[in-house]
Amino acid sequence: xxxxxxxxxxxxxxxxxxxxxxxxxxxxxxxxxxxxxxxxxxxxxxxxxxxxxxxxxxxxxxxxxxxxxxxxxxxxxxxxxxxxxxxxxxxxxxxxxxxxx
Amino acid sequence: xxxxxxxxxxxxxxxxxxxxxxxxxxxxxxxxxxxxxxxxxxxxxxxxxxxxxxxxxxxxxxxxxxxxxxxxxxxxxxxxxxxxxxxxxxxxxxxxxxxxxxxxxxxxxxxxxxxxxxxxxxxxxxxxxxxxxxxxxxxxxxxxxxxxxxxxxxxxxxxxxxxxxxxxxxx
Numbered sequence: 001x002x003x004x005x006x007x008x009x010x011x012x013x014x015x016x017x018x019x020x021x022x023x024x025x026x027x028x029x030x031x032x033x034x035x036x037x038x039x040x041x042x043x044x045x046x047x048x049x050x051x052x053x054x055x056x057x058x059x060x061x062x063x064x065x066x067x068x069x070x071x072x073x074x075x076x077x078x079x080x081x082x083x084x085x086x087x088x089x090x091x092x093x094x095x096x097x098x099x100x101x
Numbered sequence: 102x103x104x105x106x107x108x109x110x111x112x113x114x115x116x117x118x119x120x121x122x123x124x125x126x127x128x129x130x131x132x133x134x135x136x137x138x139x140x141x142x143x144x145x146x147x148x149x150x151x152x153x154x155x156x157x158x159x160x161x162x163x164x165x166x167x168x169x170x171x172x173x174x175x176x177x178x179x180x181x182x183x184x185x186x187x188x189x190x191x192x193x194x195x196x197x198x199x200x201x202x203x204x205x206x207x208x209x210x211x212x213x214x215x216x217x218x219x220x221x222x223x224x225x226x227x228x229x230x231x232x233x234x235x236x237x238x239x240x241x242x243x244x245x246x247x248x249x250x251x252x253x254x255x256x257x258x259x260x261x262x263x264x265x266x267x268x269x270x271x272x
Contacts, residue, residue: 004212005110007208008208009117013116014203014204016117016121016124018196019196019197022195023124023189023190028129029129032123032132033124035136036139039140039143042159046147046155049150049152050150051217056237059152060226061230061234061238064154068245071249072248073252074170075255075256076255078173080259082177085177091178
């Protein structure tokens with residue numbers, strides 16, 4: 001199979017994630033969009049691993065590392081959102097102006 | 102056009118449509134469920150690209166654990182369930198222009214730089230992954246496990262209610 005459609009799909013998924021990050025107001029929705037972008041990067045890693053036929057299969061190894069770090073990031077991110085929600089009674093990103101002066 | 106290509110194109114279309122639904126729907130739970138579908142079709146694409154171990158790790162870690170965390174986050178932060186117009190910013194033109202610009206520049210670079218066919222190998226890569234992960238990549242593997250431990254402890258510390266540390270008058 002030609003690699004161009006898969007590459008363009010991954011780029012489109014990355015752009016969809018950027019659109020979601022910029023357009024959403026809810027902090028949990030922004031984290032969901034970040035997951036979309038990480039997923040697009042994973043698609044690229046696996047595709048180039050299969051395309052280049054690497055002996056050390058570093059593409060798949062790196063994709064596993066990305067999945068692990070993404071899981072850690074979701075845990076910390078949701079804990080921070082929970083913390084801010086407890087203090088500010090909202091998960092709306094427009095109201096997170098604590099550091100603004 | 103072979104069956105392999107037909108199924109691959111179908112999976113690509115499904116990934117894009119469910120991914121679009123994640124950012125376009127006005128229902129927060131529907132967005133999380135659409136992300137489940139996107140990740141499931143991505144796992145199917147990984148299976149088509151003969152990366153079976155990564156595909157099952159994706160299913161286990163994302164669909165099994167991360168989505169449950171997201172649903173908990175949605176419920177706990179009392180995100181407005183059901184349809185609501187308050188979920189998105191009013192200005193949608195600028196994000197659309199930015200993401201379309203990034204998409205066009207990225208796909209231009211990719212299309213002009215790469216070409217070729219990807220061929221699929223029959224045998225599974227699980228045994229090789231195990232040997233390489235605990236051989237050449239053992240130090241990054243241990244570092245990643247340490248990062249997971251740190252994230253676990255950090256999550257507990259952040260989310261725990263501690264009245265002596267956080268009182269309302271300190272904010």
